[in-house]
Amino acid sequence: MVDILCVLYEDILMFDANNPYCKERDIFILSKGHCVLGWYAVLNEFGLMNKATFDTFQTNGSDLIAHPVKNLSLGIESSNGSLGQGLSFGLGIALGIKKRSQERDVYVVMGDGECNEGAVWETAASAAELGIANLTSIVDINNLRNDGPNSTYMNTKTLPAIWTAFGWNVIEVDGHSHCEIKQGLEEAKTVQTKPTAILAHTIKGKGVSFMENNNEWHHNRITKNVYERILEEWQQNA
Amino acid sequence: MLDLNPKLARGWSRMGPRAVYGQILYELAKTNPNLMALSADLGRSSGLDRFSKDFPDQFLNVGIAEQNLVGISAGLARMEFDVFASTFAPFASLRAGDQVRMNMGYMQEPVRLVGLASGLALGFLGNSHYGLEDVAVLRSIPGITIISPADCFELYQCILASFSYDGPIYIRLTGGVNMPIVYDADYEFNILKVDVLREVSDVTVIAAGSTLGYAKQAVDQLNDTDTKVGLVNVHTIKPIDKDFIASLEGNCKNLVVFEEHNVIGGLGSAIIDALDQAKIRSIEVIRYGVNDEYPKAGDYNYMIKSLGLDTVSIKNKIIEVIQS
Numbered sequence: 001m002v003d004i005l006c007v008l009y010e011d012i013l014m015f016d017a018n019n020p021y022c023k024e025r026d027i028f029i030l031s032k033g034h035c036v037l038g039w040y041a042v043l044n045e046f047g048l049m050n051k052a053t054f055d056t057f058q059t060n061g062s063d064l065i066a067h068p069v070k071n072l073s074l075g076i077e078s079s080n081g082s083l084g085q086g087l088s089f090g091l092g093i094a095l096g097i098k099k100r101s102q103e104r105d106v107y108v109v110m111g112d113g114e115c116n117e118g119a120v121w122e123t124a125a126s127a128a129e130l131g132i133a134n135l136t137s138i139v140d141i142n143n144l145r146n147d148g149p150n151s152t153y154m155n156t157k158t159l160p161a162i163w164t165a166f167g168w169n170v171i172e173v174d175g176h177s178h179c180e181i182k183q184g185l186e187e188a189k190t191v192q193t194k195p196t197a198i199l200a201h202t203i204k205g206k207g208v209s210f211m212e213n214n215n216e217w218h219h220n221r222i223t224k225n226v227y228e229r230i231l232e233e234w235q236q237n238a
Numbered sequence: 239m240l241d242l243n244p245k246l247a248r249g250w251s252r253m254g255p256r257a258v259y260g261q262i263l264y265e266l267a268k269t270n271p272n273l274m275a276l277s278a279d280l281g282r283s284s285g286l287d288r289f290s291k292d293f294p295d296q297f298l299n300v301g302i303a304e305q306n307l308v309g310i311s312a313g314l315a316r317m318e319f320d321v322f323a324s325t326f327a328p329f330a331s332l333r334a335g336d337q338v339r340m341n342m343g344y345m346q347e348p349v350r351l352v353g354l355a356s357g358l359a360l361g362f363l364g365n366s367h368y369g370l371e372d373v374a375v376l377r378s379i380p381g382i383t384i385i386s387p388a389d390c391f392e393l394y395q396c397i398l399a400s401f402s403y404d405g406p407i408y409i410r411l412t413g414g415v416n417m418p419i420v421y422d423a424d425y426e427f428n429i430l431k432v433d434v435l436r437e438v439s440d441v442t443v444i445a446a447g448s449t450l451g452y453a454k455q456a457v458d459q460l461n462d463t464d465t466k467v468g469l470v471n472v473h474t475i476k477p478i479d480k481d482f483i484a485s486l487e488g489n490c491k492n493l494v495v496f497e498e499h500n501v502i503g504g505l506g507s508a509i510i511d512a513l514d515q516a517k518i519r520s521i522e523v524i525r526y527g528v529n530d531e532y533p534k535a536g537d538y539n540y541m542i543k544s545l546g547l548d549t550v551s552i553k554n555k556i557i558e559v560i561q562s
Contacts, residue, residue: 070345077316079344082336088306089341092313099295100317119337122303126310129301 001109001140002038004200007181008107008138009046017047020075026104027093029078031086032111032140033067034219040064048075084117086110087137091127094135094195105134105189112156113145121166127195128167135195136188139163140175142204144215163197175200209233239398240265242391247422250390253285254415255448256354258390260285262397263322267293274314276300276323278307283354284324304334311349312341320350320401326360327353327369327410331376342406343379350400350407356386357412357447357498358528358542364535369410370528374503376408377476384476385429386410386446386505388420392473395427403429410447410475412498414538418451420471432479433471436461438486441560442468444495446475446505449547453496456553467556475505478512486513486521492559493523496552498542501527526555 008028009015016022030039040057043049053074056062063071067081077093080086086108094106114120127135139159143150150156164170169191173180181200188196204218205211208230222230240246250258260275267273267289275293277284279302290297300307304325311323323330330353331338341347356369376382383405387393393411400407420435427433436457445453450471457469468490472478486493493513495506506525513521528545535541542548546555 079340082340085305085309085337085340088309088337089313089316091306092310093316094313095298095310096314096317096319099319119305119309122301122306123309126300126303126306 001032001035001175001202002042003176003178003202003206004109004138004140004181005039005042007178007185009042011182012185013107014104015048015075020048020073024102024104027077027090027106028075029080029086029090029106029108030068031080031090031108032083032114033080033086035109035140036066036068039068043075083111083114084119087120087127088123091123091132091135094127094132095130097134098132105136108135108137110137110139111145112139112141112143112150112159115139115156115159124163124166124168131193132195133192136185136198137168137195138198138200140200140202142202144204144213144218146218148215160199163199167194169194169196170199171196172199172201175202176206240394242394242421242424244422247389247391247419251417251419252415253390254417255387255390255393255411255413256283257285258393259324259352259354259411260287260289262394264289264292266397267296270320271296272318272320274298274319274321276307276311276314276321278302278304278325278329280325280354283326284352286324304329305337308334308337308341308349308351311351312337312345312347315347315349321348322350322352324352324354326367327356327372328367331369331372331408335375338376338382339379343381346381346405348404348406350397350409352409352411354411355414356410357449358538358545359412359414359448361414361537361541362535365532369412370498370500370532371503372408372410373475373499373505374507377503377508381405382476383407383429383474384410385474386412387473388447388450388471389413389417391421391425392427395425396429396473399427399429413448413451417448418455420451420454429474430477430479432482433473434468434482435471436467436469438470438489439466439468440491441556442470442486442490442493443552443556444470444472444493444505444509445497446472447498449496449498452542452547452549453552455549456556459549459553460556465560467560472505472509475508478508480512480516483509483512483516483518487516487518488520490521493521494556494559495523495525495527496547497525497527498547499527500530501525502530524559526552
């Protein structure tokens with residue numbers, strides 16, 4: 001998912017780190033809110049959040065907790081964590097942008113497990129019906145959820161067919177290839193009549209051998225020891 | 239601004255609050271291109287037929303999808319549209335409850351969510367469509383104002399007032415066609431202030447929504463004799479008017495609350511909570527409503543009669559309190 005966010009912030013999103021309220025900004029919503037830690041790092045990297053704020057993560061009373069809390073000054077447009085809701089809020093904003101004849105786009109990053117939520121499909125149907133082309137969903141398909149692989153219950157292999165059937169322009173990409181992600185997002189910008197779903201195939205825990213595809217790391221704590229193991233592995237691979 | 243006169247009050251009463259809601263939005267849309275009316279396949283039930291034809295760009299039917307209704311409405315509210323979203327009360331408050339919590343509560347997006355035909359208004363449609371839990375659910379979500387207009391003029395006042403009010407609002411429509419008229423002329427309406435209709439007395443009746451009209455008839459019949467009963471319109475169930483609550487101490491012994499809602503969590507509960515917070519221990523609150531059950535359905539008049547919320551029953555219950 002961090003690869004997707006990096007491409008969005010590097011190449012796609014219109015934003016002004018010095019003026020997060022900028023009226024021309026694109027809107028980014030992290031609907032799979034539990035991945036917010038990776039997003040905080042990106043916001044910090046791209047200047048929307050300073051280091052002092054970043055370091056308050058998960059300290060008592062902090063604005064930065066384990067799910068996004070709306071904070072426009074930090075570029076966090078919506079509170080999420082209750083899955084299946086970001087796309088609907090994003091659709092309302094995208095519709096409003098269209099009604100105001102503005103040139104702005106809305107991007108919503110979702111999970112494949114999140115697509116189990118029925119509310120996602122209420123929105124998917126109406127966004128296509130309304131022809132909202134300035135709305136793009138990016139589905140992070142890592143095939144794992146809290147309790148394990150998607151294949152054991154409610155398989156998500158059918159997601160491309162489903163999004164297509166709902167009337168969306170579907171683009172499948174390698175969710176770790178910055179080049180493919182960027183191409184997909186640029187193609188989405190050219191589609192004028194319907195919303196686009198970028199289905200990004202990813203590996204959960206990508207980049208750390210013992211975390212990849214290991215659901216123990218869906219929700220876990222990186223201790224100092226683990227952190228050092230990761231650095232060691234990366235140094236060996238460098 | 240419409241001229242609020244007795245003739246219009248009678249006309250609107252005959253139409254009922256849902257049709258009037260649509261008509262009010264129609265009047266406002268004539269001069270407000272920023273107004274958006276959304277519904278989840280209940281545009282007709284919201285009186286929005288003509289609105290949707292004459293202002294198609296300001297109307298959106300999202301289909302039978304209440305969760306999406308609330309999400310889209312919140313997004314449009316973020317884009318600074320004046321958003322009204324309507325569906326039947328249980329679907330607004332419970333089916334879409336989590337969306338209401340996240341978007342209107344947690345995020346404070348200023349949607350006006352309209353719970354149509356709440357209470358017992360839907361008669362033979364039964365408990366799947368009654369609004370007996372909406373106030374309880376929404377009261378527990380921080381930051382949502384809950385208004386239950388007594389009649390069509392109060393609905394008009396409440397919609398007008400919402401334009402200069404910050405934050406999300408749930409507007410609870412109760413009653414049906416030919417609902418009793420409480421207000422037949424222009425009057426001062428303040429979202430945050432109760433309207434004392436009959437001076438607070440030892441026994442004072444509290445009501446809101448369509449029940450208020452029946453309560454007013456009952457109280458006036460009693461006051462025509464030598465009894466003295468107070469009557470207060472607590473149209474805004476949350477936040478409760480704290481000054482009013484504080485003013486009760488020493489001036490009232492019994493508050494009798496009537497409501498088309500489960501007695502758990504509704505207006506009566508809100509009054510008890512407010513008295514408790516104000517540390518007023520000298521007033522007894524007696525609640526009448528739906529007694530934590532799903533009642534057998536029938537037409538509206540049958541329902542309010544069988545549940546003791548019609549004029550005669552309300553009057554008898556007040557007499558019981560006076561005599562006890």
